[in-house]
Amino acid sequence: MAMADQTASGSFRLSMLIYDTRYRSMTIQIIVLMLFMLGAAWLVDNMLTNLAALGKPLGFRFLSDAAGYDINQRLIEYNSQDTHLRAAVVGLLNTLLVAFLGCVIATVLGVVIGVMRLSKNWIVARLMTVYIETFRNVPVLLWIVFSMAIFIEVLPQPNAFRGDAATASMLFDAFAFTNRGFYLPGPIFGDGSMAVVVVFLLSIVGIYFFGKWAKARQEATGEILPTFWIKLGILILPAVIVHFVMGQPITLEYPELKGFNFQGGIYMRNSLIALLVALSLYTAAFIAEAVRAGIMAISHGQTEAASALGLRPKRTMSLVVLPQAMRVIIPPLISQYLNLTKNSSLAIAVGYMDITGTLGGITLNQTGREMECIMLLMLCYLIISLSISMVMNIYNNSVKLKER
Amino acid sequence: MKKSVLLGTIAAVGVLAGAASAGTLDDVKANGVLKCGVSTGLVGFAAPDANGVWGGFDVTFCRAVAAAVLGDSDAVEFVPTTGKTRFTALASGEIDLLARNTTWTFSRDVDLKFTFVGVNYYDGQGFMVRKDLGVTSATELDGATVCIQTGTTTELNLADYFRANGMSYEPVPIETNAEAQQQYLSGACDVYTTDASGLAATRATFEDADAHTLLPEIISKEPLGPLVRHGDDQWGDIARWTLNALITAEELGVTQANLAEMAAGTSNPEINRLMGTEGSLGEMIGLDAEWAQRVIGVAGNYGEVFEANIGESTAIGLSRGLNAQWTQGGLIYSPPFR
Known part of the structure; x- marks a missing residue:
């Protein structure tokens, strides 16, 4: 024992770091790590030196200065006297809005199209192939610019709705589709509308528990309830009843042509719609392929077994095939969500004020703080992407094959 | 050992960074071409024609500087910049000079670290x-x-x-x-x-x-003018006095047509100093004696450039207004060549 120790420590020579296979890989890794850190230090130092030479040392004080510019789409209160930081937050919320809506639309479209591409109907399957191949193989920036160009050239101007000789008219006197965006009726919450909202939220909770109960009942008795229609009823009826009991506190505000533009209601800007359409159609093509791959990964025997048990094709798809396909679909789906979110930074091409447009655009330009703005911008996208990854990975863990 | 290597590298980088930011004039001469930032296309100010040759009010200024420094008004690489990319392009050294309808403001001058060399168009x-x-x-x-x-x-x-x-x-x-x-x-x-x-x-x-x-x-108030980076006064001087030479030429009646005649020597000592036949102004600025002749030779004096590109005879049809010579009731005024 003592002898062995002695030989081990006594016979260690420096050259063993290279010639002894026990140490060699460690040595190489340490050297590479040092070189890497040296390289990183050089880059950081180079940046700081050059910024100092330009007379612009790194600093984030500019974020608390007044921004001075206006932003058209604001999800929170903002005016030109607010700070650059708040402008960045407004932009961030716009990014999140378009990313969230885009992911939802792309998922719905993608799943439908992916399933349809596998359809036995020749026309439908070929049409979907054409759609997927066209959208997947043209850069998304072109789709964004293209959809915006179509938008502003094809739809009528608000002016066309004016006067007796109007060339355009509102749909049901409630919806106006102009080349500046869509104007929709918006709800106005009057006194007592809180009750309606609370009842509505309670209905959603109710649906959750009803679903659980119906499932338990089905497993116990084998009877299947028409859950969809019952759930729909629970969702709508109580809120509608309370709405009328309370004396209709929620009213609709219709857009009206006043001055240069329509006023009132909900205004969805052309930039938001064009961006949303392009991003979701583009990403849906990729999601459709992931869905198709997922479905095809499930052995046909599963479908046949389900048929043998007497399940109808629709139920086979929703109860047997899709749950198993999810395991294959989710991982590529995560990266498509990340892609969509990152692609939303192309928003500036159509003048949508996302965080790239505010912090990485106007703020950067007006303050001249390129390094700081870009670093903050990268940090924002990093955090958004990692959060999406995290949430989706949690979901993935819940659907993946449980090995017991 | 490792630490000293690191410190040595940092020191070397610092020296290199310092050296790289000096001497735009030498850089331009070494490259043989002036990199000039212009707009992405604004007819009359900076736009390529059917043959892809850039022309316009701002473009002519770029060409004048190239003529002064390199002796060739075509030795210009035009870099189209947007309102957003222009300052980064100039600060990073991607361009040597920015002539792009840029408004001279306090914060751009002081905080963004640029030097405006003058005003070539008073706008609003x-x-x-x-x-x-x-x-x-x-x-x-x-x-x-x-x-x-x-x-x-x-x-x-x-x-x-x-x-x-x-x-x-x-x-x-x-x-x-x-x-x-x-x-x-x-x-x-x-x-x-x-x-x-x-x-x-x-x-x-x-x-x-x-x-x-x-x-x-x-x-x-939008005083538009060409600008350069802070920290290279000689290069700033060259750009500034190129603009002033154009303005002074109009004031003194030197045109593209009578340039050769004026260059031969006149009885007006300021014209002679401008043309380089008297005094040593060219040497002081680090150029040769005939630099201003080449500047005016590109497309004439300030007034001629204005008329040819954006003046009343063009489709754009801007009147001189504030941009007339100070002797004509405008604001265009050059310090004397002395």
């Missing part, structure tokens, strides 16, 4: 609308949708103007003049706002130019 922000809108004043624009080029002073002026007048508006930020034109012409915005000269230049390219009008309000 205006509004363009369709005539059939029936708007006669900017104060009637409450609720309008306004197209603005993002990253410009116009964006800030616009916010201030509408706030001061208690009006609301819908800003539509766009990157380039071409995009603004598309949005404005298709009616996606009611108003297009930028420098009045830019509006006139843009309107000149419309098929139905007469259906559009500039509103009478000019809501800001």
